[in-house]
Amino acid sequence: MDHIDIEMLEILQEDGRISVSDLSKKLNLSRPSVSERMTRLQERGIIDHFSAVISPEAVGRDTLLMIQVSELKDTISRFEKMIAEDTRVLECHRVTGEVSYFIKAAVQGMDSLRELVDTLISYGNINTSIVLKSPVERRKILPENREQG
Structure with a gap:
């Protein structure tokens, strides 16, 4: 490039x-x-795809969550299948360390948050945080070495 x-x-x-x-x-x-x-x-796969960015708040999902899942109680495949099918989940990342997964979800208020936690709790230990502010949301991704030729 x-x-x-x-x-x-x-x-x-x-x-x-x-x-x-x-x-x-x-x-x-x-x-x-x-x-x-x-x-x-x-x-070359540098541009992966084009898509629209939708505002969760504008479609009624006013509560943004970050959820940590640790000590998984079910198989990885069953957990990941369930997560992939849950439309409240925006992102899910399997990671190294004490926490097994980081999940980003958007829900409509406390009742929906409670339902999501109730769903997840049978799969492992859950730590849920409500996002108050996102100082960096979508940073542009460019090569680190901008002098490539």
């Missing part, structure tokens, strides 16, 4: 719906060149 690819990634992470025409103007490149670079970044 060169500096143009990195600048393209930065722009696309700010606005994934930017037109190729507008992107070409910002990068001072022709539209075919921009399209070719974007295709190459997708083929």
Whole structure:
């Protein structure tokens, strides 16, 4: 990746719906060149996919949670299948250390929070935290060494 690819990634992470025409103007490149670079970044797996970012609050999920699961009481496969099917769960990460999983969930108020905790408690020890503020939510992801060529 060169500096143009990195600048393209930065722009696309700010606005994934930017037109190729507008992107070409910002990068001072022709539209075919921009399209070719974007295709190459997708083929290399650097651009994984495009999607919309939905506000949980705007769709009625006003309570954001971080949940730690430790001392799993069921099989990993059954737990992960249950988590994958629960639409309240936004992210789930299996990790090393004393905690087995970190889960990010968005629910509609305390009743939904209680239902989620009741579901999870049979799978292991649960530690739930309500998110008060997110000073860093979606940071742009760019190569650490920006001088790559």
